[in-house]
Every structure is written in C-alpha cells, then in structure tokens.
Amino acid sequence: MPVRRVNKPVRDTKSALLDAAVRLVARGDGISSMRAIAREAGVTEGAIYKHFSSKDALLEAATEQVVARMLDEKRPLLDRDGTVHDAIRAWVEITLASYDAEPDAFTYGLLARPKRVDGPIAPTEVFRSQGALFARLFERGVANGECRPLDPDLAVALFSGAMLSVPRAIHEGRLAGPAADYAEPVFDAAWRLLAAD
Amino acid sequence: MPVRRVNKPVRDTKSALLDAAVRLVARGDGISSMRAIAREAGVTEGAIYKHFSSKDALLEAATEQVVARMLDEKRPLLDRDGTVHDAIRAWVEITLASYDAEPDAFTYGLLARPKRVDGPIAPTEVFRSQGALFARLFERGVANGECRPLDPDLAVALFSGAMLSVPRAIHEGRLAGPAADYAEPVFDAAWRLLAAD
Amino acid sequence: MPVRRVNKPVRDTKSALLDAAVRLVARGDGISSMRAIAREAGVTEGAIYKHFSSKDALLEAATEQVVARMLDEKRPLLDRDGTVHDAIRAWVEITLASYDAEPDAFTYGLLARPKRVDGPIAPTEVFRSQGALFARLFERGVANGECRPLDPDLAVALFSGAMLSVPRAIHEGRLAGPAADYAEPVFDAAWRLLAAD
C-alpha cells in the first residue's frame, strides 16, 4: 500500500494543490478539472476540499500566490533611486528572467486567460496589479522628463504588450527561448515606445 | 409536427453555427458547449452533426473562417505599391477598425486562446498566418532601408504585441473604446519599434 | 445489445420517471437518489434531465401529479347534494380505498415528508389542498347544523389525524390491512369528532 503522510504536513498538501493548479492551467488550456489537479498533487479529489472550499477558491488562492510573487519582484524597482530608464530596463530583465525561471506561474499569471462563467478569476488581476505599478513608474518618468507624455493606460498597454509578446511567442513556439536572451532588444524597443524624444 | 421551410438553404444553418460558435467563444471564456452553440444558432444539438463531424471540426471551421476574413483584409496591403511605412500605417488602421466592426470574430481570432486538451484549435492559426504576412512586409522594409534589421520573428512579436494590446485592453476593460481612436498613437509607437533610425 | 426504444414514447419515459420517484420515495425513506430513480425507471441518470430540469423539478412534478389525482377523487364530494354526514362517510371510504389502490402514491402524498434543504417539495401540498377542500365541507356542516362549531383548522387537523392514522399504522406495520376494512369504525370515530351533539 502506498505510503501516505497524514495530518501533519498541511502546508505540503495545500501548496502542492496550488502548484498543481498553476502548472495544469498554464500547460493545458483553460480550466483544469479537480480530478486532474488532485491527481497532479498526489491526493484524492475529496481531499482538496479540506483546504479549499471550492474550485473557485482554489484558483483564487493560486492567483493570489502568483500575483504576490510577481509583485514582490517588481516593487523594489519603484522604491530605489536612479533613472526611470534604468528601472524600466530592470523591469524588462526581471520579467523575462521570471518567465525562464517559472514558466508555469508566468503563463498562469500573465498569458493564460482562465476564467469561469461566473466571473473572472485569474490573470487579469496579475496584469492589473502589475500595470498599476508600472503606471506609477512611467508617470515618474513623464514628470522628470525622461518619458514622453503618453496616456498612462495606453503606455501600460503598449509596453506590456510589446514586452509580454516575447514570452508569449516562446510559449506558443513562435520564438526560441530563453526569454532572457531578448532582454536587450526588448528593452530597446520598449524604450523607443516610452522615451522622450 | 414542426413546420419546416422547404428548400432551406444549407449554408444558413452551417454559417449560423459558425457564427454562434465564434460569438460564444469570444464572449464566454474558454470553450462553449455544443448545446449552447446549437441554441445560439437556433437549431438542436443533433443538427450540428449534419454539418460538422465533431466539436473540434466545428471550431476548426470557425477558425478557418475567421482566419480567411482577417487575411483578406490584410493581403492587399502587400501587393500594392508605396512605402512600407504607409502599408504598416494601413495595417494598424485596418486592425483596430476590424476590432470595432466585429469584436467577437477579432476576439475569437486574436485574443482568446480556446484550445482543447488534445490539440490547439483556434487563434494561434490566425496569429501565425497574419504574422507570416506581416513578416514579409517587414522584410521588404528592411530591404529597402525603411526598417531596421531586427530578427523578423521578434519584429512580428513586438509589433503584434504592441498593436494587439489596445484591443485586448479594451476587451478587458482597461481602456475605453473604440479602438480606431488609438490608430495614431499605436502606429506612432509601432513605427518607433520598426523604423530605421 | 439491449433493445432501447428511442425518441418516440416521450410520455412513457417521463411518467416512468414520475412513477419511479413516487414509488421510491414512498417505500424508501426521505429523498431517493437520481441514480436510484433512473435505475427504477429503466433509464440512465442523464436521461432524466431531458424531462426534468433538476431533481427538485422532478419531485415537484411528481407531487403535482399525486395532488391532482387525489383532489380529483374528492372534489365531486363537495358538489353533490345530500348531507354532509354522507359526504364525509364517502370521504373516509374513498381515502381508505385510495390507500389500498395505490399505497405508494398515497404514502408519497400524505404520509411521507420528503423535503429538501431549500424548501419543502412534497406532501405538505397534498395535505394542504385536501385540507382546504375538507374545511369547506365541514363549514357547510356547521352552517346546516350537522356539525358542531369547531375551529375549522382544528377540525381539519383532528379529522385528518384520526383518518390518516389508519393507513399510517398499516404502512408502519402496526395494523393489518386492507385499509378499507376500517372504513366503518373510522367513519364512526370521525363523526363522533365532528357531529353536533
């Protein structure tokens, strides 16, 4: 009979489930089934409900985790001294390296669009929160004359669209990885978009 | 017994189904059910199988239809005379206007990622075919000195990412439409990405 | 492979399901499972949903059917001429004979209490509708001096309680059937309850 750890390692199972969900949603397309998530995490379907009250709750928790990690990577960029130019260069580098390091979480958070009938769950949140952060950086750039005075929402959209297109293209097989190899041209492109003339 | 119109044109039902599928996939999230598609098209579930051998076949046909329409809009741009600069400007304008005109088809073709477990169906195809077309345009630009010598795959990715970010942002509620309003700044941005210095 | 009649006998399957539900709820205790009902009706679980949108809907329809039948038996008693005394005698006779004829429907309608968490479904309705009918009969008896002036709600309760106690006792094995054998003493008892002195 299979060895089954009992009762102790709560965290283990819980985060095994979160990771399994992220992995499956990222690799598959759309929403993964509870059965699949359970199997991927090495537990029974029913066990999930000791940790999450529903599928939505599980996916929400997974999103929250991914959002938090991704924001933590970026937040320091806002607080440090130096030019906006350098901060944005770092932003691009971190983003592309992040895809290489955890392609599943990245895909789950920024590329996939797994929603439910009754309301969006996932990645829009990641996008939104990252976008808000970037908007502040960009506006600082506008204020100090480094960037040109674009509508911030548009600037976020254009910048994100251009930068994410690289991991997206790698994810879809249109470009060869690793993503970090593109840091230089991607930053160059991004800066053309944003820089004051 | 239900009244049945004699000589009902087959095309009607078939394309009603295609349109229904496009609409539902674009508006909903992920794959729509056969029941829903049938209802949306005004026929019964079983009837679908007179026109398509399976759900995958239906979705594939829907994709093909969308791809064809979108390519038809763009193809003339390649064949005409004039600068690449002007062609790309037209490309951006057509693209954004196309979103405004048929947001469902656009979303189905370029923004959503509805795949099946057993193999991709939809939008990658649209993307791929448009990308190939654009690559040729871009390479002409490189050849005649209008564009800078970027890796074409990367150029396609960056250009598409930036340009599609606007309809995507509108679709997700992060930007207010119509998309055509952004034609000028989007082309400006795109050209900064691609133009020779 | 098993012979499976298809598509034609709609009514058959639908009422087979209603009957199966009545039978199982009456014989079992509390609510029967969809699996059991389907099996009892000789179809697959999924097939139920071609006829009823949910378990609640199925049970509601079953109740409605039972209610209708039971009321149809009693309604004529109100419209005919003659004494209330004789009408109530007939009421008792019909009721007890009805148990013998269709013990399952009777049990489903008047003895069992299968409810759902989110709202009563079944037999309270039968009781209520029969009670309302009987109350009118009784009030006529009060008006013409045959019955004593009890609170009608109380009269309904006492009369029903006494009369139904016999099928209930038979159902629970505390009394030997058939119920019709008790018509005389039950009517005698009921009339003692209700008659003017």
Add this chain to the structure above:
Amino acid sequence: MPVRRVNKPVRDTKSALLDAAVRLVARGDGISSMRAIAREAGVTEGAIYKHFSSKDALLEAATEQVVARMLDEKRPLLDRDGTVHDAIRAWVEITLASYDAEPDAFTYGLLARPKRVDGPIAPTEVFRSQGALFARLFERGVANGECRPLDPDLAVALFSGAMLSVPRAIHEGRLAGPAADYAEPVFDAAWRLLAAD
C-alpha cells in the same frame, strides 16, 4: 496547540452529540450529516467515533434517549389510582405541553420519519412504545366500562392520530401554537373517540 480542559466530563460531549442530532434532524428534514452534527455539538467529525461506532449508532442512541424521556413522562399515569378518563386527560395535557417544552425532541420522536436505507432508526420506536403503554391504559378503560370495546390497536391509532395532529399542524404551520392551548378540545375529541356511550 488547542487548549484542552483537563478532566472534561465525557458525558458532556456524548450528550452534546445526541442533542445536536435530535435538534438537526427535527429542524432539518431527513437525516443530518455527521459534519453538521459535529459542528452543532462543537466538536470535530472524528470525535464522534470515540462515542458512537457509526452514524446509525448515534441516531439509535438519540432515539433511545428521546423514547426514554417521553415514556418517563407517561408511565406514572398508568400506576396511579383514579379514572381512566382522568388519566387520558392528563396524557393529552402532558403530550401537548411536551411539544411546547421541547419541540425538537418531540418532533424527532413523534413527527419526523428519519430512517436509513438499511433499516428504520427513529421515531417508529417512540410511537410503538408509547402506543403499547396507552393500549394498556385503554384496555383498563374497556375493562372497567369507561371505554367502548374498540380493537386496541385501532384505538391507539385513532387516539394518537387525533392528538398528534395538533403538534403536527403547528409544526407545519397549519395551526398557531402553543399546543397546550388545545388541550381542552383535543381531550374532548379524544374522549368522544374512546368513551363508552
């Protein structure tokens, strides 16, 4: 780790569970889940199994408890001197007062029919044991000429049916409580059923 009161009296948990079961079965409809019972009793699911070997055992014990209490209320009526008339009046009064005092236990014991697929658990027992007691009282009445010579099983059925119809009607909202208010007319009706002419 959770604070654990030393020397916690076992009885506490055990009877908390019994009470919880009675309450939930009486208020809900049909059988309550172990989870719900545990929560209602303020313990965890697993803890139940320290006190009862299974759900059936728990429900059986709950029934036994209810039966015992109800019989204890009635037994003195048999042993005392005086007329059967007065004893039956007291029986009715006690019964109705008992509903007002503990509607959940009363409902669990006499009104609900929560059984399991594999065998009856609950209220039939209460009914049976009370019935047997009442039958002895009634037979004494027959013997001493106070009551008319009905079949004792039928007499029990009619009497119980009439008397319990009042709490049942209150429980189902067809009559306004408290039940004790109906003691006089209910006894009057009961005595009409049972008394010698």
Add this chain to the structure above:
DNA sequence: TATGAATGAGGATTCATTCAT
C-alpha cells in the same frame, strides 16, 4: 436535413469513516 431522447463518461462537491498525531 432536422429532431430530441438516450447514453456513458466526466464535471464539482459532499459523505461516512479511518487513523497518525
């Protein structure tokens, strides 16, 4: 062509019960 009842597998979720701690 079209219908819609039927299937059988699979969807999320709840259940009673077990057991290492």
Add this chain to the structure above:
DNA sequence: GATGAATGAATCCTCATTCAT
C-alpha cells in the same frame, strides 16, 4: 479523548455524441 487530513464512494448535474424517427 480529540483532531483534522485523507479516502473512496456517492451526490446531482453537464458533456459530446448517436440514432430512430
């Protein structure tokens, strides 16, 4: 005694697909 994570079967319901009519 008590905990609560884990199990596996069962809950109601939806799915894509088939086929007699």
